[in-house]
Amino acid sequence: MQLRQLIADEFEANIELLQYAFQLKLDAERLANKRRNFKAEQFWGAFEEGSLKAQLQLIPLQLYVQGRALAMGGIANVSTWPEYRRHGHVTQLLVRVLRHMRENGQSVSCLHPFSVGFYRKFGWELYTDYKKYTIETANFPPRVATEGYVVRVGADIPLLARVYNNYASRYNGTLARDEAWWGKVLKLGSVVVYFRPDGEPAGYILYEIEKRVMTVHEMVHEDERARRALWTFIANHDSMIDKAVLEAPMDDILPFLLPNPRISQEIMPYFMARIVDAPAFVQQYAFGATGERTQISVQLIDPHAPWNEGVWHLTVAEDGRGTLAPxxxxxxxxxDLACDIGSWTAMLMGYRRPEELYGCGRMDGTEDAVRRLEAILPKCQTYLLDYF
Incomplete structure (x- = not known):
């Protein structure tokens, strides 16, 4: 078996497998667009006798963690011809791209799993959930006269990026979007922006209306005033729609603010993450500045990325700068502590706390070490508005 990146001439093999695996039927226009935008170097394939048997896409992205944008490898389009499944092709591809990400300074990787259990075997772990609300118009938040104004805008990426970056950087696990990514996001629908009385943008929604349902793809607000103004805009569609469907981070308190909080709420487990390079990730991580130097020894279990395997000495300085030395x-x-790389990832991403992992058996060690780890890990909600 040969593992390598695809070349430009292999578009046909790539798209044939993608269409089969994901049951796509692309018309001539969409197929031509795929061909124009084909980035062969992002696709890694498993070949036998020159024939593509399995592939995945590795997308270079950036991820906010503790307010800092870290280089991230996004895995997508994992696909195998059915007659070659369970032959180890995807396993070998995942191991190979882990090494490639490490060599290219991507200390963390994310993916949307078809099966959580499958990717857990390779070190990825859930790092974010979201709430999905379905709200009938009768249960909308009350309209409120708000200072400032709401304006419909076109594809004003610099304007939207200002609001998004302020909002997204407050969470762990959101994407730091570039202009090309924004171009894809804005195809989802229309945008309105809330401006404060001083003319500064402080919120927006990206939405579409179809069959009397408003689907809010993104609702971003920097403060309560912006949230109220955007909900008043939504409520003013009451003659056009019967309900609104939207997603929100797990710390969202909308139901508490509603006159009737008995709305449909679903909790949706979403993306998985994996630390690719443990010492590099720690070096970029903003630990809590406790004013004291903290040292904890940690044994990491990571058979698919052996450079992470073994005992490490975590040192966090008084100002929150951390190092992980072998x-x-x-x-x-x-x-002092021991856990697998998936648990370590869920903890540093902010999805689970050390005491939770220790309590459920996903982390071994001493209670004292768990308490010291709790003290240096800032609490930060995870969230992801995007999909890939």
């Missing part, structure tokens, strides 16, 4: 192999089994 320990002595003789320390195996005697570290």
């Amino acid at each position: 320990g002595d192999p003789d320390e195996n089994g005697s570290a």
